[in-house]
Amino acid sequence: MIKIENLNKVFETGGIKFEAIKDVNLNINDKDIYGIIGLSGAGKSTLIRCLNRLEEPTSGSISIEGVDILSLGKEELRLFRKKIGMIFQDFNLLKQKTVYDNVALPLYLEKMETKKIKEKVDLLLDYVGLKDKKNSYPSELSGGQKQRVAIARAIANDPKVLLSDEATSSLDPQTTVSILELLKRIQGELGITIIMITHQMEVVKQICNKVAIMDGGVVIEENTVENVFNNPKTTLAKSFIGSVNTLAEEEIINPNDFKGKLIRLGYLGESSNNPIVSQMIKNFQIEVNILSGSIDKLQSTSVGHLILELIGEESEIEKSMDFLKQKNVTVEVIE
Amino acid sequence: MKDLFLEGTIETLYMVSLSTIFSLLMGFPLGLLLVLTEKGGIWPKPQFNKVLDGVINVLRSIPFIILMILVFPLSNLIVQKSIGTTATIVPLSIAAAPFVARIMETSIREIDRGVIEMSQSLGSSVGEIIKYILIPEALPSIVSGITLVIINIIGYSAMAGALGGGGLGDIAIRFGLYKSGEKHNMYIALIIIILLVQSVQFIGNRIMFKIDKK
Ligand SMILES: Nc1ncnc2c1ncn2[C@@H]1O[C@H](COP(=O)(O)OP(=O)(O)OP(=O)(O)O)[C@@H](O)[C@H]1O
Numbered sequence: 001m002i003k004i005e006n007l008n009k010v011f012e013t014g015g016i017k018f019e020a021i022k023d024v025n026l027n028i029n030d031k032d033i034y035g036i037i038g039l040s041g042a043g044k045s046t047l048i049r050c051l052n053r054l055e056e057p058t059s060g061s062i063s064i065e066g067v068d069i070l071s072l073g074k075e076e077l078r079l080f081r082k083k084i085g086m087i088f089q090d091f092n093l094l095k096q097k098t099v100y101d102n103v104a105l106p107l108y109l110e111k112m113e114t115k116k117i118k119e120k121v122d123l124l125l126d127y128v129g130l131k132d133k134k135n136s137y138p139s140e141l142s143g144g145q146k147q148r149v150a151i152a153r154a155i156a157n158d159p160k161v162l163l164s165d166e167a168t169s170s171l172d173p174q175t176t177v178s179i180l181e182l183l184k185r186i187q188g189e190l191g192i193t194i195i196m197i198t199h200q201m202e203v204v205k206q207i208c209n210k211v212a213i214m215d216g217g218v219v220i221e222e223n224t225v226e227n228v229f230n231n232p233k234t235t236l237a238k239s240f241i242g243s244v245n246t247l248a249e250e251e252i253i254n255p256n257d258f259k260g261k262l263i264r265l266g267y268l269g270e271s272s273n274n275p276i277v278s279q280m281i282k283n284f285q286i287e288v289n290i291l292s293g294s295i296d297k298l299q300s301t302s303v304g305h306l307i308l309e310l311i312g313e314e315s316e317i318e319k320s321m322d323f324l325k326q327k328n329v330t331v332e333v334i335e
Numbered sequence: 336m337k338d339l340f341l342e343g344t345i346e347t348l349y350m351v352s353l354s355t356i357f358s359l360l361m362g363f364p365l366g367l368l369l370v371l372t373e374k375g376g377i378w379p380k381p382q383f384n385k386v387l388d389g390v391i392n393v394l395r396s397i398p399f400i401i402l403m404i405l406v407f408p409l410s411n412l413i414v415q416k417s418i419g420t421t422a423t424i425v426p427l428s429i430a431a432a433p434f435v436a437r438i439m440e441t442s443i444r445e446i447d448r449g450v451i452e453m454s455q456s457l458g459s460s461v462g463e464i465i466k467y468i469l470i471p472e473a474l475p476s477i478v479s480g481i482t483l484v485i486i487n488i489i490g491y492s493a494m495a496g497a498l499g500g501g502g503l504g505d506i507a508i509r510f511g512l513y514k515s516g517e518k519h520n521m522y523i524a525l526i527i528i529i530l531l532v533q534s535v536q537f538i539g540n541r542i543m544f545k546i547d548k549k
Pocket residue numbers: 011012013018020038039040041042043044045046047199
């Protein structure tokens with residue numbers, strides 16, 4: 001369990017103060033894969049770096065597994081950091097060292113016996129699928145392979161928490177998927193909590209169960225991934241979701257071009273199995289024109305979106321919309 | 336005649352190798368400290384850092400010939416002599432040490448900030464960062480720096496010849512300036528110096544090429 005309360009971070013450069021994190025409160029449960037999404041400069045990296053105090057928060061509190069980490073002294077902090085793995089966008093591998101030595105680094109730091117190190121590193125390399133690259137140098141690896149090495153290194157100490165700062169941002173889509181699958185497997189098999197910083201909703205959609213959306217240092221929306229996809233509250237959340245599904249079309253659809261009323265429906269997995277739209281057409285005096293639709297597969301369920309034009313009497317349209325709401329579909333009028 | 340050059344070469348090699356070792360022993364820790372203690376560094380001590388930086392700059396700006404004269408008393412104290420091949424090792428080492436410090440500094444600065452943060456995120460201490468990150472990652476760059484240091488020391492050692500330091504520089508200056516009939520000896524000494532510099536550069540490049548995995 002990670003509890004972040006009233007967290008603030010103020011940077012001061014040349015007398016000018018800049019609030020990078022403003023009063024952030026988050027609760028992250030054990031074994032969550034918790035996504036934190038936001039545009040560039042939103043404060044995501046600053047926030048995640050506060051969690052292992054690579055950045056010192058200005059005020060607030062952070063507790064990880066019941067430990068108040070802001071109260072730790074230098075030496076205590078150093079030891080505590082060994083329980084929190086971290087991976088980065090640019091991998092941060094030692095360029096002059098082999099894959100083996102890179103993965104072994106945390107174990108060298110633990111002063112583990114050479115024989116035990118060898119066993120563990122072999123196991124880890126096998127786990128991330130890089131057994132045959134043991135003696136290669138980072139310059140001989142692809143981006144995806146480099147991140148696998150970094151992941152193996154990050155879990156070498158059996159951490160309880162893994163922090164990932166844009167770990168897939170410099171990888172191509174296919175490699176991204178394979179790295180996300182690896183992280184998902186690690187979370188499942190090793191039972192660790194993962195905090196994923198990203199600016200790609202695709203990443204959140206694929207492996208996260210919860211998500212926080214950050215803007216200007218503030219968490220503006222926070223919920224389960226299903227709920228955010230089904231019913232995004234903020235414009236930013238909508239635009240992030242728009243970047244994953246065909247909802248970008250929503251911007252192309254101009255309500256003035258249609259004589260009827262445009263509505264946008266969002267529904268979760270179970271409701272998508274019922275023929276709700278055809279029931280609506282049968283029950284009410286309206287005509288329906290389907291403008292766009294999509295279904296997104298999430299971690300545990302799927303989320304569908306439909307944009308419809310409803311043509312008919314205002315009262316009939318109202319009743320149809322109430323009907324949809326009763327069926328657990330979110331309805332939003334596009335104006 | 337052959338003995339003259341053999342002896343000169345041996346003297347030069349003796350001066351250069353010992354001065355290199357001593358300058359590395361002094362300059363290495365200084366360069367390391369320079370990076371570690373800077374503001375925002377791994378072991379920040381800004382006050383100390385300013386002083387160290389100043390001292391290194393001052394030392395670097397003293398012309399070698401003057402430095403030699405300045406450290407006469409020190410040479411006397413350490414090797415009981417202020418003139419001669421062994422005595423010259425003292426000013427040579429002192430002159431090269433700040434240069435080594437700067438080379439160490441730049442080599443370490445080339446390391447990605449992210450790699451250092453990575454090691455901090457693994458809970459490494461300052462000592463462990465030096466041992467596992469800074470030195471190994473900067474090594475190829477340090478080796479190429481050491482090559483430069485040696486070449487510089489060869490150059491200084493030739494200058495030291497003018498003040499009775501012995502070696503090839505001494506031969507070149509003696510024959511070049513004073514023995515008008517035997518100027519060719521100056522050229523021979525010069526050629527040997529050039530060959531020395533070339534071989535150091537060649538070997539340095541080879542080693543760097545071999546160890547650099549970037
Ligand atoms: N050391 C620093 N000193 C001053 N300002 C900083 C510092 N680090 C970050 N900032 C500022 O804080 C804000 C948030 O930065 P941060 O790196 O957390 O953003 P981010 O959400 O991770 O962005 P990106 O997606 O580009 O990585 C930015 O405006 C940045 O300029």
